[in-house]
Amino acid sequence: MTTAYLNNEFIPLEEARISPMDRGFLFGDGIYEVIPSHGGRFVGLKLHLARLQRGLDEIQLELPVSYDELTTLMKTLVERNGSGSLGIYIQVTRGVSMTRNHVYPSDVTPTLFIYTFDIGKPNEGDPDTARLWRVVTGRDLRWQRCQIKSTSLLGNVMHMMEGVDAGAEEILLFDEHDNLTEASVSNAFVVSGNTIATPALDQHKLAGVTRDMALSILSDHGDFNVEVRPVSRTEVGAADELWLSSSTKELAPIVSIDGKPVGTGAAGSVWCRAQRLMAAHRFDDY
Structure with a gap:
């Protein structure tokens, strides 16, 4: 049984209930964050909480607890749920308003919901145990504020299903200039030789914490x-290796794109080196 937290109460996850008038339910009026932990240790905690605050600021929403209180709540949930991976x-949603109106209400208390889920032990850079990803490509049709980690994820869900319906596990998205943006639930990296590249951030991309950590770790501790x-799409198609990155995947090798193998069709040697560095610095103070 998973223990969750909802509005000042620890409860079994299956007993968690919100009002149908909660603006998160009606409008997707909320911000979310996902923070990985292994053995009770958080990964990238400072970066995750900073991104959470940026999102709250973007939509003029206040966290109903302090960040010290939030961290204590997370630690308690991790302990109650086994302290694994x-x-x-x-x-955080704007809360319950009995009047459905697009205007932000001023007389509501934000809803805070937290729960944990299993993400499995992270890979240490072993190609034999790496999860391998197949992707397809498509045009990015989401809204123009993808830098906000909003709970309104229908555009991402539809793109994910576009990939799944094509027999893949993810989809790489390209803008109107045929430049890579990101994947439906991940950032992306392109490897050519010893060069590792990822698109610059803008309103089409979420500032992935794993992306930011990888840029720092690989620059500071690697020879890349x-x-x-x-x-560009052309560079993606010609890459030696392609990776996805997210908090639950860390760096993940893509082995096929639009039905064609990437490189040798297996986890590449640069990925092995990079993921070993990520593992060595996973719990650094980010």
Whole structure:
């Protein structure tokens, strides 16, 4: 049984209830965050909480507890749920208003919901145990504020299903200029030789915490050429390796794109080196 937290109460997850008049339910009016933990240790906690605050600021919403209180709540949930390899899901919505109106109400208390879920032990850079990903490509049709980690994820869900319906596990998205943006639930990296590149951030991309950690770790502790710049569809198609990155995947090798193998069709040697560095610095103070 999973223990969750909802509005000042620890309860079994299956007993968690919100009002149908909660603006998160009616409008997707909320922000969420997912923080990985392993053995009770958080990964990238400072970066995750900073991104949570940026999202709250974007939609003029206040966290109903202090960040010290939030961290204590997360630690308590991790302990109550076994302290394994867990993702901590945090969702803050504007709360319950009995009048459905697009205007932000001023007389409501935000809803805070937190629960944990199993994410499995992270890979240490072993190609034999790596999860391998197949992707397809498509045009990015989401809204123009993808930098906000909003609970309104229908655009991402529809793109994910586009990939699944095509027989893949993810989809790489491209803008109107045929430049890579990101995947439906992940950032993306392109590897050519010893050069690792990822698109620069803008309103089409979420500032992934694992992306930010990888850029720092690979630049500071590796011998790679790490670049942040536009990445074209042509470069993606010619890459030696392609990776996904997210808090629950860390760095994940893509082995096929639109039905064609990437490189050798297996986890590449650069990915092995990079993921070993990620594992060595997983709990650094980010």
